[in-house]
Amino acid sequence: MTNSALWITLAGMIGLAVIAVGGRRERAQNLSEWTVGKRNFGVVTSFFLQAGESFTTFTFLGVAGIAFTAGIGATYAIPYIPLGYVALYFIGPRIWKLSKDRGYITQADFFADRYRSPLLGRLVALCGIIFLLPYLQLQITGLGLIVRLVTGSASSGTLSMIVATVLVVGFVLWAGIHGLARTAYVKDVLILLAVVVLSIVIPLHFAGGIGDVFGQIAQTHSEMLTVNPGDYDRVWWTTSLLISAIGCGFLTTPHLWPPLLAAKNGRVIRSNNTFLPMYQVVMILPIMLGFVGILALNPNTSSNAVLLTLAGGALPNWALGLIAIAAASAAMLPAGAICIGISTLASHNLVKIESERTKLRFNHLVVIAAATTALVLGLTRPDLLANLLLLTFGGLSQLAPGLALALPEKPLLAKQSVFAGLVVGMLTVIVMTVFDLNLANIDAGICGLVLNLAVIAVVEAAVRATRPRTPTPAPSDDRPAATPILETTT
Template sequence: MKNDVNGVALGVFIFFFLAVTVMGFLAARWRRAENALHLDEWGLGGRSFGTWVTWFLLGGDLYTAYTFVAVPAAIYGAGASGFFAVPYTIVAYPLVFLFLPRLWSVSHKHGYVTSSDFIRGRFGSKALSVAVALTGIVATMPYIALQLVGIQAVLDVLGVGGGHSTNWFVKDLPLLIAFGVLAAYTYSSGLRAPALIAFVKDALIYIVIAVAIIYIPYKLGGFDDIFHKAGTAYAVTNPATGKPRGSLTVAPQAQWAYATLAMGSAMALFLYPHSVTAVLSGKSRNVIRRNTTILPLYSLMLGLLAMLGFMAVADGVGKGIKGYNAQLAIPQLFENIFPSWFAGIAFAAIGIGALVPAAIMSIAAANLFTRNIYKDLFRPNASPAEETRVSKIVSLVVKVGALVFVLSMDKTVAINFQLLGGIWILQTVPTIVGGLFTRWFHRWALLAGWAAGMAYGTWKAYDQSSPTQAHFGGNSDTIPWIGKIGYIGLTAFVLNLAVAVVLTLVLRALRAPAGTDETSLSDYTVEAGEQGVAAELPEPAGA
């Protein structure tokens, strides 16, 4: 990596960054509501987004700087095992087609803003609602941090990031500026800001990928040479582990880990608070159904993005540099291969690809805190305006927490912290998804199952080591009774579900109080405009 500033690339990056910053502040005027101090408006964009806005918002929400930096970095570092993200996004959409429309319908009927709102209404349990809310908040923090890692990687390669100064303030100043801008327009415009910026973000990413998948192989001698060079590089023994660096295919002994990680990640993907927030911003049930059928287009893009990891290996990025940060591999590849002006566009795609989801994530976490902790436990009579003001403040606090997290963490293993969040979110599946289809589970049994899954998953994740970390160094461990190495999150989920089933049988036999369900069977299939349900909001003129 060069230590001088790439002036042309930096100039292009700053241009796009300033452009989306202006868009972020102007978004407050887009689809403006009469009363902006309401969580439906600030936190859900007025529940007014149609198919295309929701598609870009969900795409911007789910395919992030993690996609552009960490997934290819995992492949750069270990080979084919990093491709787990491709099958898991393919598996996810048939699953979410079954339950997301039901979540939208019941939430629209009852005015739920978060998944914990639904849990409180479905099971009549504040304890269970708070448990899921806290899970969502703590799982979102490392995900936001991962977006900041993406921005920091770009700044490092541009020559203005943390690797080019020993003064802590100077080296982190560009990241602090980016963070400040993000915090300001999110506070001002709410969910409308990332929804509007997502159009620019996705357009840039598609342009960069279309060029990269053709131009980079052309410069490197074709895919045959890329795979040959990558295979040779992976065969070299890693002195830290005594094993080959990686492989072009998933080794037989790693297939259980690969499959369980893909399956567990697919189950958790749309239960993250930011995913739920984007879904609930849609204006109709059919908007959600249509999106689950067209969002797989992003999986094609993800597969092409993943290939960049092989290209970085073939280009020799980081070769011979001890302790090279794999998160820098793709930005460095772009600077090595592309003309400076197009490298700037690619860097802007990564940077904006971090800003959009980071904004949505902070809003989602703030909504969870406001509705399901602040209001439910401390201020039950809080007005909508008070809720919105608190949520705005908390969105800033969440970003500060993520910033502290990223400035103090080991950035070479950033993906493991996000995967830890996946382990936690997976433990909400029995409560949220189960609650959408059945009232059989007892609320206390679900709470006990959640606690068991969280405790086991966190303990096992903490117990994993790697050459760079004493703890939280991986996401796979031996599966009890099977003896295979598998994803910790899925093992914890099985334990969670088993506890919930057994205790439900016991509690029902003891006739323990089940709580009040404020929903009815028809609530899960209603469409906007039906009797007793608010009509779709009209499209603003010129939208």
């Protein structure tokens, strides 16, 4: 039975890769075509590409696990993406227009051009690469954990990680963003079906139905229905929601730029950001399954294993294999998007390469290197990047002030202010995370943003104070006298 689940999962992963490979219609002539296509994706394609980031391994492993550990505290994962999409409704079309007019294909392009600072662009690119690598490792390691939980075999998890990495690298190199777009349709349908089926079967099997779940929780674990003091208190809930919404709304994660820039026009982006918040309603379901875990599982169960442990107890092995395919798709598509994000930052912004052909080849080498690094770390030191993973969103959210204040026709900040604030904010997040500094459960990203903004204010004041003023030209003798403004009455 274990072997059947493994082979079903591997076959499904190969099928996803084949679908992605079929997304390529013609060979990309340059890095721009490989990254954002011809910027002509319509509403449906753009919708599924943007929606793809809503459902990752976090959906299968993280949300139910937080509910199992923190109860209702897991609900912070529901509103932050809708709040982010509200901001993107207004910000997204402006970013798209600037990118279309100026030829941006990466987030770092935006910073380098708007602030007239290639050095700032390189800093943004370097930070993006560093902070995205843990997220890539999470997708690959998470996929291995999913298969291991489904099959009960550690070797199966290892095999699936290797196979998935090879497949992701293959379809990303071959098809670029078109491969992601083709896979996004299938992936979202699979995940929606899997989550809905699990949300019906698991409560029926373990608690007699959804209504009975919360009735029993109210009687036996009523503390899980409120946000209580402790590691997951109200401060943690509020600041986690806030930093996540800032990261989403201001598009601070670099791998989310290509799907947005590939859209046909600003109307497509506004349309998507109108309907995408509905996707987050589905996030309620894994939270509910986490509550089932509170009733049915040993309290010492690993939080990451909650959902699939429940599935293993409620479904036959072949059905579990189908669920694993959906879970694998939740890792493979985001992993592909992250590979594109990392490689384009390295080949387009970090390293200066004139030849388009050489740049594209170097880009492909970076895809292979990034995926291989994440795979090796996932196999040999799965916990090595555990702390760094916490840096991904908190660290990248430090880009929000500089990004937001560069959206007007003329940026409102000097490049020195953005550079200094970004360095201080990111160092704050790194130090707080690595040394496990807890400031009243306030998210490290929020602490970093406070210092970031403070440094921006100080440096901006200093820059403006020392900036030479343009002298007002003296009036010329032969210039006609000014016409007095006459009061008029109506």
